[in-house]
Amino acid sequence: MGPGPISAYPSVLRSMSAPLVGQYDPFMTHAMTETQDLYRQVWGTANEATVLIDGTSRAGIEAALVSLIRPGDRVLVPVFGRFGHLLAEIAERALAEVHTIETAWGQVFPASAIEEAIVRVQPTLLALVQGDTSTTMNQPLDEIGAICAKHGVLFYTDATASLGGNAFEADAWGLDAATAGLQKCLGGPSGSAPLTLSDRAVEVVRSRSKVEAGIREEDDASASDFVRSNYFDLGMILDYWGPRRLNHHTEATSMLYAARECARVLLGEGRDAVIERHRVAGAAMLAGVRALGMDVFGDVAHKMNNVVAVMIPEGVPGDIARQAMLEDFGIEIGTSFGPLHGRVWRIGTMGYNARKDAVLTTLAALEAILRRFGAPVPAGAGVEAAADVFAGRG
Template identity: 60%
Template sequence: MDINRYSQINPPQRLLMGPGPINADPRVLRAMSTQLIGQYDPVMTHYMNEVMELYRKIFCTDNYWTMLINGTSRAGIEAILLSAICPGDKVLVPVFGRFGYLLCEIAHRCRAKVNLLETQWGTVFTPDQIEDEIKKIKPKFLLIVHGDTSTTMIQPLKDIGEICKKYHVIFYTDATASIGGNELETDLWGLDAVSAGMQKCLGGPSGTAPITISHQMKEIIRHRKCVEKGIRTVEHKDGDGEIIYSNYFDISMIMDYWGPERLNHHTEATTALFGARECARVILKDGLKKNIARHKLHGDAMLKGIQGMGLKLFGNIEHKMHNILGVIIPKGVNGEQVRKFMLEDFGIEIGTSFGPLHGKIWRIGTMGYNARKDCVLQTLACLEQVLNLVGFPMIPGAAVESALEHYSLENIHV
């Protein structure tokens, strides 16, 4: 082995304007470069308590059990579902994009009886549609994505909590793509459990999943029993039909670690915790409402610029997330070629999509640290140049002019 073949990591400079991850806030990166301390050092446990306090504000909740799962956003999803769902539980999953199918898959692994409710990609559900399905199926759990980046749509949740309460249904949402950049009211909307991720509107790197669970959900998790030897654990079924037990994603054990008992479960990812703490601190220092307004401002500016370029938008724009936009790839334009030029010539990454939308739309994000005027204008100017290069007709400068007009109307000059 020639160790000289392996140079120090030095990735190229990229402006990440896709559906996530995004460029992490430099303040978060600085926090993550801090030296490690022991997991039971009083300073460390104090930081863990601060993280719980900070994320209660991010989730808009009084839930005591608001903490971090060490792993990407999917780890947060799995921890909640694997810890709460028992084999045979009825689950309803309204799906309006790719990540709804992910909830279905995980619920199937929990051996739940999964009921799927689908709508056309680019649309969302009305409360009446969900209530009708709840009345028909009588599920124990409702699992729904808040903002699905595959379609760029956000599902209104405000009225669904009351429906779940009315029919005694436990209400979970995946807020990975929405939290911090869109309104999310855990307590006010009656959410029993929410999971999130760091790499989008929160402005950090992937690898940590903040979660919050209500008292009712906590009781379900605490009293979940394995059929073997009365041991509380998490279980799912593998391809051979055997029951597999998860220790790592057992939230009841994780609560014992984060709670006052400080019972050993795993070694907390110190660097990731420092980063997650800084993400929340930065947002709350400016104000959560202000952070959401910032995402809307720059998301709307990107939308105006794309429209000024003569491009069409995907889906029902009334239900678009603040932080991401679906752009229909024009006929005759090679979408992957455009993405390649953007990345290699301008150092800007924009996304494609999944399933039926793969190769049909670009997904352009304005989130986290990249929800800024300069990022929006730079992306629009470069996209315009690339589209001119591949022969798409447009008025030169129209995109940036439309965005600047939006900023001018909003009295934004920085």
């Protein structure tokens, strides 16, 4: 019950036990094509360039950034938590000229602040996290795409922590690139990174492909313009997933099965219904911790549905209490880092765990642990408040 990774859907785990097949087996290529179509629906896009990157969510981030950024490009990164700093670091490694703007942890950026920075910096790319689990904040994106389009800026977002549990509309919001992971709201294991690219982003990726140009590095004085990574070269990966099926790497078969099942579970329940399930479970957890007398960190109006940060009560040893939750109740909640280290616990309600019994059990265990370490908590208040939310009374 932390900020991720979380307990996977049982059907996702079962799917990973299916027999392995070769990457050009007709079943494999059919599964790849089917998975692409499923994730177009998950992302809310018609993008043909919708694929999986074999690797954790960070692999997806790196594939997007190293393939879209030319050395010397200006990249703007609004930072409102740990993962904005990560985007900036990866962009720097891609030899971008990185510019950042920052807001206090627990806050998000108004669209006007991002537009002001775009006008001032004149970047090629805006790289922006949607949901940052370090702060639990959910950055609104619905106005950002139009701002980027107006100023000729590519728009990339990292939706690792938010996709599947919070609204996301790649086409309607004007995204050029977006990446995620399975291990949070999508309810799977870490190890596969869904990615989608607009036609405009594909043009940039294609223009940087040595394979497309037929150029050898020793023949070209401007070799630095080409993607420096082989594994994360999206031009090559798109050819691998596209009709030509050009060999690039050996597909991670079990992770493909897992990613496909994550999308099938979500779409089978209904994308809007899953988001609403996350909203209700998150609201119930929020009501429950508040009823236990705990303060909540950050601007709750912009909190993700799927995780809440609670201030550790005075006198309660945060790490020891968290360890007791795990050892005595088998429930893991998250610590934090950076300026929040030792100050908050992060409690997730996502994927398979965005359900009533998981929330109520966690709150009951939390009450027992808080009481053990001397915190004055009203008996049964957390469970009762959460139950009221699930019953529509909260």
